[in-house]
Amino acid sequence: MEGNIEALTGALSLVGYGLGAVGPGIGIGIVAGNAITAMARQPEMQGTIRTTMFLGIALTEALALIGFVLFFIASAG
């Protein structure tokens, strides 16, 4: 049976992005969860912890965002 390769390419990049989003999802969960624990233990450090948390989230999220960009590149190309 002849398949539609064009359609398959787009679907494959979708699957690829889905797989790529798993790791950052777990990572952001760990970062945010530990930040909440830290804030609960030391509420007076809240500002510093929040800043560090967003920096950590930004670094972790970068992987998912690279995946997002690659998804567009792969679907277009």
Place this chain on the structure above:
Amino acid sequence: MILASECDVANEVICAPANVNELFDFPTIFTIGGFEVSRTEILMILAALVTVAVLYFGLRQQRLVPSKFGAAVEGLVGFVRDDIARSVIGPEGTKYLPYLMSLFFFILMGNIFELTPFINFPVTSRMAIPFFLSLITYVIFMFMGFARNNFRYFTETVWPKAVPIGLRWLVGLIEVFSIFLLRPITLAVRLFANMVAGHLMLTLLLTSGLVFILAIPDIGLKGSIGIFWFALGLFMFLLEILIGVLQAYIFTLLTAIYIDSSIHFEH
């Protein structure tokens, strides 16, 4: 929403746009000196004007007891000053307050346009705008990094002295990649991706919901699934308000963090 009302429901139940680009590309309205002005540019200028207007009218008269609008604007300005500029960069963060504040208000307005009736289009979902904003941030934190730390900013990034010697090349590689390349790209793509996803989701849910509800006379009770989509769309509408404000906050906060990390480079 606009899409659904233009769609001829009687003939075709599913009247999706031919391509997703139709949701983001608008035809040129007029041309000024080679620049093609479309709805996106008009909205972008509108966002800037609204930002200026809000700040001007909110802070025009400095009174001991500000008016209601003035108090709201003062609250937002105070939030950017205390919670972003000063708490991240420190006392000298006040110097960067004008940039951070205009960034925050412009992105906030651009995001809120997604939810404004009859506009319904987030200008920040066009890659050019978040990318240009993040390019300005990139130039600022690169300039400050080299101005404050001379060329040490680059050499210590490549070869960090604080790290054990065996790992230095690896940490240096990751740092160079992440600071000089990934920071501006991810900053822009984060805002862009969130706004594209929100705009698509709202359009799909509300449009398909309305189309199904309007088609109930033709396709019978099957169309009542549209009520569910529409309700979900309204819920997403509320969620998008949160996301719009949060993304403006995160963009500004990360800008402040990046500036801080290049000023206070030692730690």
